[in-house]
Amino acid sequence: MTIAENLEIIRGRIAAAAEKAGRKPEEVRLVAVSKFFPPEAIIEAFNAGQTVFGENYIQELQAKKALVPPEVNFHFIGHLQGNKAKIAAASCSMIETVDSFKIAKALDKHLESLQREIDVLVQVNIGDDDAKSGIREDEVEDLLVRLRDLSRIRVRGLMTMPPYEADPELSRPYFRNLRRLAEKLSHRGMFADLTPLELSMGMSSDFHIAIEEGATIVRVGTAIFGERAAANK
Numbered sequence: 001m002t003i004a005e006n007l008e009i010i011r012g013r014i015a016a017a018a019e020k021a022g023r024k025p026e027e028v029r030l031v032a033v034s035k036f037f038p039p040e041a042i043i044e045a046f047n048a049g050q051t052v053f054g055e056n057y058i059q060e061l062q063a064k065k066a067l068v069p070p071e072v073n074f075h076f077i078g079h080l081q082g083n084k085a086k087i088a089a090a091s092c093s094m095i096e097t098v099d100s101f102k103i104a105k106a107l108d109k110h111l112e113s114l115q116r117e118i119d120v121l122v123q124v125n126i127g128d129d130d131a132k133s134g135i136r137e138d139e140v141e142d143l144l145v146r147l148r149d150l151s152r153i154r155v156r157g158l159m160t161m162p163p164y165e166a167d168p169e170l171s172r173p174y175f176r177n178l179r180r181l182a183e184k185l186s187h188r189g190m191f192a193d194l195t196p197l198e199l200s201m202g203m204s205s206d207f208h209i210a211i212e213e214g215a216t217i218v219r220v221g222t223a224i225f226g227e228r229a230a231a232n233k
C-alpha cells in the first residue's frame with residue numbers, strides 16, 4: 001500500500017465514524033504523525049492532499065520543516081522541554097502538549113519576540129497513567145486560569161493519550177471523560193474565543209472510537225506511514 005492509498009482509506013474511515021456519530025466529517029482534522037519517517041514521506045502525503053503533520057521531537061521537526069514545502073504545517077505532539085521552546089514557537093502551527101505554566105510562559109516569551117501567536121492544547125493524563133505525560137484531570141482548571149495571562153498563546157482545547165488498550169473499545173471511557181472535562185471547562189469560559197473547542201484524541205488503533213466520542217483532531221501515524229522501527233516507537 002502506498003501512503004496515498006492509506007490516506008484515502010483513513011479519510012473514508014474518518015467520514016464513516018463521523019457519520020455514525022451524527023457529525024460532519026469536516027469537523028475532524030487528521031494529523032499525520034510522521035515521526036521517524038523521512039521528509040520524502042511527508043512530501044508524498046502532502047502530494048496526496050495532507051497538509052498537517054505531527055512530530056514528537058523538536059529537532060526532528062525543525063530539520064524536516066526545512067526540506068518540505070512551506071504549506072506543510074506541523075503540530076508538536078511530544079514532550080516539550082524549556083530549552084526547545086524557542087524553536088517550537090517559531091516552527092509549529094499548534095503545540096498539543098502544554099503541560100505546565102512554566103513551558104507555556106517560555107513559549108509566550110519567544111512568541112512575543114517573534115510577533116507570533118499560536119494555538120495550543122493542554123495535555124491531560126486522563127487515565128492517571130504513570131507512563132504518560134500530561135497533567136491530572138484535577139489540575140487542568142488551575143492551569144487554564146493561569147494561561148489566561150499569556151497573550152500569545154490561544155488555548156483551544158485538550159489533548160490526551162490514554163493508557164494502551166489492545167481492544168480499542170476500552171479506550172472509549174477515557175475519550176468520553178476528556179470530552180466531558182473539556183465541555184465543563186468550556187462552559188466556564190476557560191478556552192480562547194472563536195473556537196470550535198478542540199479535542200485531540202485517537203491514534204491508528206482507536207481513532208474511530210475517539211471520533212464517536214467527539215474528537216476534532218486525530219493523530220494517526222502507523223496506519224498512514226507503516227510501522228516505525230521497533231527501537232523508535
Ligand SMILES: *Cc1c(COP(=O)(O)O)cnc(C)c1O
Nearest residue numbers: 033077203204219220221222223
Ligand atoms: C506516535 C504518536 C501517535 C501516532 O501513533 P500511531 O499508533 O502510530 O497512530 C499519536 N499521538 C502521539 C502523542 C504519538 O506520540
